Amino acid sequence: MSAQPETANKHVRPFYWSVRRELWENRSLYLAPLIVAGVIVIGFMFSAIGLAERRQAVLLLNDPLKTRTAIEMPYSMAAMMIMFTTFIVAVFYCLDALHGERRERSILFWKSLPVSDFTTVLSKAVVAFVVIPAITFAVVIITDLMIFLISSIVLLVHGMSPATTLIHTHYFLNIVLFLYGIVVLTLWHVPTYAWMLLVSGWARRAAFLWALLPWIAIMFFERITFGTYYFYSFIKYRFGSPAMTAFNFPDPKHPCLDSLSQLTLGRYLTAPGVWIGLAVGVAFLGIAIRMRRYRGPM
Amino acid sequence: MTCVEARGLRKVFKTTPALDGIDLRIEEGRILGLIGPNGAGKTTALNAILGLTPFEGELRVLGQDPWAAREQLMREVSFIADVAVLPRWIRVSDLLDYMGGVHPRFDRAKAEGFLAKTTIKRESKVRHLSKGMVAQLHLAMVMAIDARLLVLDEPTLGLDILYRKQFYDSLLNDYFDGTRTIIITTHQVDEIEDVLTDLIFIDRGRIVLECSMEQFEGRYLEVMVNPEELPAARALKPIHERPVFGRSVLLYKGVSRDELAPLGETRRPSIADVFVAVMGQQNPEARQ
Numbered sequence: 256m257s258a259q260p261e262t263a264n265k266h267v268r269p270f271y272w273s274v275r276r277e278l279w280e281n282r283s284l285y286l287a288p289l290i291v292a293g294v295i296v297i298g299f300m301f302s303a304i305g306l307a308e309r310r311q312a313v314l315l316l317n318d319p320l321k322t323r324t325a326i327e328m329p330y331s332m333a334a335m336m337i338m339f340t341t342f343i344v345a346v347f348y349c350l351d352a353l354h355g356e357r358r359e360r361s362i363l364f365w366k367s368l369p370v371s372d373f374t375t376v377l378s379k380a381v382v383a384f385v386v387i388p389a390i391t392f393a394v395v396i397i398t399d400l401m402i403f404l405i406s407s408i409v410l411l412v413h414g415m416s417p418a419t420t421l422i423h424t425h426y427f428l429n430i431v432l433f434l435y436g437i438v439v440l441t442l443w444h445v446p447t448y449a450w451m452l453l454v455s456g457w458a459r460r461a462a463f464l465w466a467l468l469p470w471i472a473i474m475f476f477e478r479i480t481f482g483t484y485y486f487y488s489f490i491k492y493r494f495g496s497p498a499m500t501a502f503n504f505p506d507p508k509h510p511c512l513d514s515l516s517q518l519t520l521g522r523y524l525t526a527p528g529v530w531i532g533l534a535v536g537v538a539f540l541g542i543a544i545r546m547r548r549y550r551g552p553m
Numbered sequence: 554m555t556c557v558e559a560r561g562l563r564k565v566f567k568t569t570p571a572l573d574g575i576d577l578r579i580e581e582g583r584i585l586g587l588i589g590p591n592g593a594g595k596t597t598a599l600n601a602i603l604g605l606t607p608f609e610g611e612l613r614v615l616g617q618d619p620w621a622a623r624e625q626l627m628r629e630v631s632f633i634a635d636v637a638v639l640p641r642w643i644r645v646s647d648l649l650d651y652m653g654g655v656h657p658r659f660d661r662a663k664a665e666g667f668l669a670k671t672t673i674k675r676e677s678k679v680r681h682l683s684k685g686m687v688a689q690l691h692l693a694m695v696m697a698i699d700a701r702l703l704v705l706d707e708p709t710l711g712l713d714i715l716y717r718k719q720f721y722d723s724l725l726n727d728y729f730d731g732t733r734t735i736i737i738t739t740h741q742v743d744e745i746e747d748v749l750t751d752l753i754f755i756d757r758g759r760i761v762l763e764c765s766m767e768q769f770e771g772r773y774l775e776v777m778v779n780p781e782e783l784p785a786a787r788a789l790k791p792i793h794e795r796p797v798f799g800r801s802v803l804l805y806k807g808v809s810r811d812e813l814a815p816l817g818e819t820r821r822p823s824i825a826d827v828f829v830a831v832m833g834q835q836n837p838e839a840r841q
Contacts, residue, residue, distance in 0.1 A: 264657050272654035280642050361640040364691075366605060367632035370655050371624040548623075551605060552638075 269370045273378035274386065280355075281348055284382070285390050291340045292398040295333045299402050302329075306406055307413035314419060327424050329406075333398045334433060341391040345383055349448050350463055352379040353456030353547060360552035372547040376452070380540055383448045388441045392434060399430075425513070432512050439501040439523060445536035447493070453539045456546050459553055492528070500526045554581045556702055556734040557602055561610035564597050564758075571597040573758035574610070579751070581701065582731050586745050587738045588828055589755035595738040598755065599706050602736070603632055615701055628657055631700040635710045639691055641680040645673060652694055664697035667727070685716035692720060696728045703728070705737045709744070717741065721748055742825045754828060756835050762827075774805050775822035776813045786816045793830030804830050 278284060313325040353376070356362040365375065403426070407417030420426065454466040470490060477486045501523040502512065523529060559577040563570065571594045579585055589595050600606040602614050604623030612619060617626050639648070645668070652659045668675075671689045679687060688709065695703065709717040725748060729735060737745055752769055754762035764772065778786040778801045787794075789812065791803035804822055805813060813819050 264653060264659055267655055267657050269655040272651050275654075276647075276651055279644070279647050280640065356640075359641060360634070360638050363605075363632070363634040363638040364640065366623070367603070367627060367630075367634075368652075368655055369624050369627040369657070549607070551600075 269374050270378060273370060273374055274381055277352075277378060277382045278386070281382075283344055284348060284387060285394075287344050288337050288340050288390060288394040291337055292333070292394050292401075295336060295398055296401045296405070299329055299333075300405055303405055303409045306409045307415055310406075310410060310415060310419060314423075319423065322423050323425075326420055327429070329402050330399050330424075330429070333402060334395045337395050337398060338391055341387055341394075345387045345448065346451065348387070349379075349383050349451035350455050350466060352382075352452055353543065353550075354458065354462050357550055357553045362550065362552055372544050376456075376540060376544045376547060379452060380449065383452065384441055384445060388437050392437055395433065396430060428515070429512075431515065432518070435501075435518055435520075442529060443532060446532045446539065447536075449536035449539035449543075453543045453546075456543045456550060493532075500528075555579070555613075556581045556583075556615060557736075558613045559601075559611065562598070562601060562612055563609040564594075564601060564606065565609075570758045572601070572608070575755075575758070575760055577753075577760070577763075579734060579736065581734050583750045584729065584735045584748055585737070585751040585753060586742070586749040586824070587736060587753050587755060588742055588824065589738075590832065593755045594758040595755055596706055597758075599704055599736065599738065603630065603704060629700055630702045630704065631695045631698045632704045633691055633695055633706070633708045635707045637687070639679045639687055642678060644676060644678050645690065646675040648679075648690070648694065649675075652697070656698060658699040659694075660697045660699065664693050667693035667696055667723070685712050688712055688716060688720060692723065696723070700733065702734045702736070705735065705739075707739055708737070709739065709741060717744055721745065724748075742828065743823060746824050749824075752824065754831055756832060761835055762831055769824075769827070770821055772806055773822050773827050774808060774810060774813055774819055775826065776803050776805070776817045776819050777801075778803055778817040782816045789813070789816075793826070793833060795826075802826075 310326070313322050316322045316325070356365060403417075403420060406420060410417045410419070425432075451462075451466050455462045458465040470486075474487050474490065477483055501519060503517045503519045503522075555578060557577060557579040559575055562572050562575040562577065564572040573594075575594075575598065587595050587598065597606065601608040601612055602619055604614075604619035604621075604626055607620050614626060615629055619626050643651075649661055649664060652664070653661045668690070671686065671693070673682060673686050673690055679690070682690065692708075709720050712720070721744060724735070737749075739745060749766055751765050752762065753760055776786065777797070780800065783801060786801075786803050789805060789808055792806050793804040795802050800817075803816075804826060810819055
């Protein structure tokens with residue numbers, strides 16, 4: 256063998272650059288939540304005109320829970336809207352992640368580089384399971400901070416103390432609770448997103464329908480053939496229950512978080528559903544990696 | 554050193570064999586043209602070499618099994634499929650960053666040097682470049698990789714003459730150094746005629762002709778024959794005959810120049826002419 260010249264790059268980081276690549280391709284991952292956050296902040300600015308009077312009225316309520324709920328309202332609204340946005344973005348991202356490269360034929364380019372299918376699929380999974388939740392968290396925290404600053408300024412201008420926000424709500428505790436909630440939710444939905452990644456690598460077209468229809472078909476099949484609802488309850492469980500095992504609500508009719516002691520991480524982590532879900536998710540990703548080996552342009 | 558070695562390479566799609574037991578040996582430092590009609594199995598052969606498709610039989614590329622070790626192999630192999638495979642959303646500067654970030658043999662300075670000779674702007678996205686510029690960009694990336702094998706599958710498809718000429722010029726002048734191996738498939742045979750050192754015709758999954766260009770030139774000869782010489786010329790068993798402006802051009806295989814010279818003007822046939830003749834022999838029913 257002839258002597259090979261020195262390699263030009265000694266420090267290659269295929270995984271890191273694969274994740275960066277995803278963010279170049281899918282700028283909506285951070286643009287969409289930022290735009291929604293911008294709209295929320297601007298909307299809040301307009302509504303802040305009457306904030307001082309409302310705050311005065313709210314402070315006169317003699318139920319601290321109601322006072323708190325009223326003050327927290329814009330914060331939780333913002334969080335919910337941003338989370339909903341990133342959820343939609345995540346669904347579209349996962350359903351396109353292994354589909355787009357085949358549709359636009361660029362898979363031939365990616366496969367001409369020394370980046371394994373494992374690295375490629377894993378980078379897409381990391382975007383879904385780490386990057387999107389991190390973006391969600393960061394954007395929500397920044398938006399909440401903006402809302403706090405705006406309301407503080409408005410209150411100061413009207414001769415009121417912005418401290419009323421901090422006294423009657425759990426501003427910093429809420430950040431911790433929110434972070435915990437995002438982690439718990441993400442872990443719980445690993446199989447859901449992994450399934451969508453798998454379908455995006457498998458389907459020739461209409462990945463969205465392929466991701467959804469089999470489950471609906473099974474539900475109807477079970478209902479018509481056996482007259483039972485086991486599969487339906489399973490789907491409901493898969494989409495509804497992390498909150499019930501990860502948090503402890505003394506009064507389930509009014510789910511409300513006051514302290515860190517309500518976080519039941521132990522109970523969550525010992526719930527078999529979490530681990531079975533993770534195992535299924537990992538299996539889905541394994542199949543997606545294996546399948547990409549055989550995949551070419553469509 | 555052997556670059557590609559195949560024994561009994563087979564690939565069957567459903568019931569149709571795309572590759573029907575190919576034996577192949579490509580030495581390092583060669584520029585091989587893989588020529589064949591549509592559906593002959595060219596792209597399937599290249600895909601097998603590049604680790605893009607599983608196959609039956611034995612195949613070694615730079616000593617490795619491409620299907621089992623694609624990632625490993627791609628450190629030393631570059632590939633241009635056709636001009637449309639660069640992702641449309643990527644920015645030129647990002648592409649440079651990415652290549653430098655994932656490819657151990659990518660020389661960014663070299664790529665920048667090639668790009669400087671073009672009008673491609675760093676901040677442009679691929680979707681805003683013309684077809685020719687995308688080809689230039691891809692070629693700049695590939696030429697900046699210190700690869701041992703470069704595979705080109707219809708690399709100039711859809712490009713205008715200027716870009717096509719430029720493409721092969723830079724490939725020869727700025728890239729090929731006599732130790733690298735290049736495999737090219739194209740329908741524009743005339744463009745690569747002077748570039749090649751080796752030639753393979755492939756038809757229906759089988760190799761029908763395999764030779765170096767020296768062998769090719771020694772083996773095939775074309776004569777422009779006047780009508781009165783035609784019976785004598787035909788007696789020497791040409792493999793192909795075509796009329797040109799009232800005269801006939803006859804193609805011979807393995808007949809010496811001395812024998813042919815009295816019949817008319819002899820010359821080296823083009824690859825395309827030999828291709829037509831050889832394919833005609835392969836499936837006579839297809840060309841009446």
